Amino acid sequence: MALAKLGVVVLDCPDPGTLAGFYAEVLGGTVxxxxxxxxxxxxxxxxxxxxxxxGFVPPAWPAPEHSQQFHLDLTVDDLDAAERGVLALGxxxxxxxxxxxxxxxxxxxxxxxxxxCSC
Amino acid sequence: MPPVARFRSVVLDCPDPRALADFxxxxxxxTPEAEDxxxxxxxLRVPGGPRIAFQQVEGYTPPEWPRADRNPQQFHLDLDGGATWxxxDAAHERVLALGxxxxxxxxxxxxxxxxxxxxxxxxxxxCRVEHP
Numbered sequence: 001m002a003l004a005k006l007g008v009v010v011l012d013c014p015d016p017g018t019l020a021g022f023y024a025e026v027l028g029g030t031v032x033x034x035x036x037x038x039x040x041x042x043x044x045x046x047x048x049x050x051x052x053x054x055g056f057v058p059p060a061w062p063a064p065e066h067s068q069q070f071h072l073d074l075t076v077d078d079l080d081a082a083e084r085g086v087l088a089l090g091x092x093x094x095x096x097x098x099x100x101x102x103x104x105x106x107x108x109x110x111x112x113x114x115x116x117c118s119c
Numbered sequence: 120m121p122p123v124a125r126f127r128s129v130v131l132d133c134p135d136p137r138a139l140a141d142f143x144x145x146x147x148x149x150t151p152e153a154e155d156x157x158x159x160x161x162x163l164r165v166p167g168g169p170r171i172a173f174q175q176v177e178g179y180t181p182p183e184w185p186r187a188d189r190n191p192q193q194f195h196l197d198l199d200g201g202a203t204w205x206x207x208d209a210a211h212e213r214v215l216a217l218g219x220x221x222x223x224x225x226x227x228x229x230x231x232x233x234x235x236x237x238x239x240x241x242x243x244x245x246c247r248v249e250h251p
Contacts, residue, residue: 007199
């Protein structure tokens, strides 16, 4: 028997409002709250939260001594169209050159790696 | 504008994907599965919830919580441990028995959560949540 239910996945960042805005645009969610903790409610999906971390240092992926610790996999129908979308919203490509794969790696505006997956 | 993407998985880096997947399966339910039959990526489909995946990283360095400036946690999972402190106490005993360790148990009445590290060192919270 499970002893808990997953609530939210909480991402550390320097500016919760900004990062929440990015993921709300990408996933189609609603931004709720302001300040040190901001939620993104995704209809029918996994909700995310964003927490201000003083002195935040982004990961230096793929260096294990500056670990990403986690990443989000996001499903898309069209990798090229989704790439244009996330880059326009402030993401940066980390490993997106290989067009033969069904996934590409980007950093969100706070520096957390995430993948777009068509698989 | 339609969304750009749909949430698929949250993927946790760790040294031993099978062990960490077993921990979260015991906490959240579900059965871990090795993807493509390999030992370096396990997927846990949480019943009624999302997919949590576990990825093996060579030389993995765990977070130094609560530091933000060196090996920061980068993220954490908030887990709903129940509506009462009795339920949280029961969940506390069970996560410790599964290999979690306490990071911050202070001021719980004020904060409504307690902080733990999972067996790989990722912080997570057991939250007391009033259900409507």
